[in-house]
Amino acid sequence: MAHPPEPGPLGVFGGTFDPVHIGHLRLAEEAREALGLARVRWIPAGQPWHRAPPRTSPQHRLGMVRAAIAGNDAFEADGSEVAAGRPSYTVDTLAALRTAEGDLRPLVLILGTDAFSALHTWHRWRELFGLAHIGLASRAGQSVDALTLDPALTAELAARASDNKQDLRDAPAGRIVRFDMTPLAVSATDIRARLAHGASVRYLLPDAVLEYIRQQRLY
Numbered sequence: 127m128a129h130p131p132e133p134g135p136l137g138v139f140g141g142t143f144d145p146v147h148i149g150h151l152r153l154a155e156e157a158r159e160a161l162g163l164a165r166v167r168w169i170p171a172g173q174p175w176h177r178a179p180p181r182t183s184p185q186h187r188l189g190m191v192r193a194a195i196a197g198n199d200a201f202e203a204d205g206s207e208v209a210a211g212r213p214s215y216t217v218d219t220l221a222a223l224r225t226a227e228g229d230l231r232p233l234v235l236i237l238g239t240d241a242f243s244a245l246h247t248w249h250r251w252r253e254l255f256g257l258a259h260i261g262l263a264s265r266a267g268q269s270v271d272a273l274t275l276d277p278a279l280t281a282e283l284a285a286r287a288s289d290n291k292q293d294l295r296d297a298p299a300g301r302i303v304r305f306d307m308t309p310l311a312v313s314a315t316d317i318r319a320r321l322a323h324g325a326s327v328r329y330l331l332p333d334a335v336l337e338y339i340r341q342q343r344l345y
């Protein structure tokens with residue numbers, strides 16, 4: 127019997143998404159295209175362990191992500207961290223995905239430069255490389271080479287860096303593949319500040335998310 131075709135690499139995109147905006151959408155879309163990802167799974171953090179509590183409930187942040195990605199067949203929302211009701215560590219989320227997807231499927235954790243530069247502060251961070259690759263985007267024109275990184279992170283980058291998306295398919299985990307991303311200096315912090323002043327945020331996030339924010343009276 128013929129084997130079913132091997133599913134392509136699965137992108138994994140975590141964030142607070144308070145709210146989700148066009149910077150996130152372009153990051154996921156450009157990662158999918160540049161890295162040849164079959165799909166991108168969006169996983170909003172329930173209660174982030176590494177930053178102040180979000181303004182908005184986990185359920186609404188998941189609702190905004192669902193509204194934002196509706197209509198993109200390659201994107202899917204994953205409510206597992208939201209449903210957990212406690213802080214989730216990325217290493218545990220990736221371990222669960224690894225179990226669900228099998229030992230062979232490449233998993234690619236998508237990170238912006240700012241998230242990557244704090245990676246060495248994440249819980250059991252070195253184990254991440256045994257579970258997934260990292261797809262590393264430059265954010266707002268920042269190159270990783272221009273960053274001052276923690277020495278342990280610099281060493282991992284030197285050992286694992288690649289600019290070749292084929293490396294993602296040759297192993298299930300362990301490489302850091304960089305890709306260029308259209309610089310978009312949009313942040314959720316800035317959007318929340320505008321909303322707090324009653325200023326327009328139109329075109330910084332999809333209309334469907336704006337509508338969700340209005341209907342649910344968020345921010």
Ligand code: ATP
Binds near residue numbers: 148241265
């Ligand atoms: P905040 O302003 O509240 O810190 P944020 O807009 O940075 O939020 P997060 O949910 O913290 O959004 O980010 C999730 C992921 O998206 C991170 O990997 C981050 O690097 C990336 N990201 C966020 N905004 C952009 C952007 N404008 N361009 C590229 N990547 C981005």
